[in-house]
Amino acid sequence: MLVCTACGRPSPPPASSSSQENAATPRHDISGVWAGPALPTLQEAAPFTSAGQKRYQANKATWGPNAVGLAESNDPLVTCDPLGFPRSALYETRGFEFVHTPAKTIELMQYQRVWREIWTDGRALPSDVGGTSPSSLDPRWYGYSIGRWADDYTFVVETIGTDERSWLDYVGHPHSGSAHFEERYRRVDGKTLEVTVTITDPETYARPWIALKQNFVRADTQELEEQLCVPSEAIDYFKTIAEPAAAKAK
């Protein structure tokens, strides 16, 4: 067998799998590490507006119906740009963790080892992001987020003010700077978290649409791994692998 059982890392404390699996689902609690796929399953076909369709066609993704080779792609990931939100929820979701504090919930993401702050202290979302007023807030890669409990087991996050340079997902869906995103984290049971991401962006999509509905598995003893996009290494990868693989055959 080739499976590494220790891998040179600190061993997790022994856990009773039966007690873990049968644990009662706690109320108002999605804390802990959750594990899922690198490429979560995308849901509905996007209901593009004409402007949205145009932007989508300009995005040369390496996945999806119009996939190109990595060397021909303009995916922001190619240059190690931040994934941004909501792509951080729609791509490379092998591991993430929530930490609840009195005023906010923090999401720690394995990929790129970045985090989001989701305010739960009752504040509203900012009313002016990206405007021209001196008091306008600037768009951010991960936007501005607030969270609340819709019921005992469902945590709802709203996010606005995201940087429109980021893609929604790995097939290149775009979004505008005025998009509104809703994430619903529902604890199905003690070890399963259902995540639903709905996008409302009238500039880009004709109606709100669900981009993601994916279950994640609790992984309490899982260490979030160091999974980084390192520019110097990415350049080497391009020269050594991606460009030769994309070259036209002679």
Place this chain on the structure above:
Amino acid sequence: MRRRLFLSSLVIVVLAMNVAALAHHSTAAYQTKTTTVKSAVVKKFAWQNPHCILSFDAKDARGRVMTWSVETGSPSAMSRIGWNRNSVRPGDTITVELFPAKNGAPVGRLARITQADGRELLDSLYKDSPFDTIQRK
């Protein structure tokens, strides 16, 4: 004309898996059938993101030495399944099974290696299931 990938000791097999199934990057540039290269001499194993790169020399059908570079999973994915930066070293003679590029360039995606003592190491395409982080305990 770019040299075709036929090597003196080449064997082609079909693997019952989708090379693109679990990759971080698309693998559309690669064939879906693997090629096996025997007597490959490791030049370098770059333990780096987004994908490790194994470079090795092997003779083609005419006896000329070609240098190949094949990508593997990321260091984090590979470390979960028993690899580390010293799993192969320059000078090692190994057998390499890989998905070659469609365009004939001597690059590809690793499938597995077999070391001189017979030990095999699979690429994370085979082992990096979405939830293996839990199963490995």
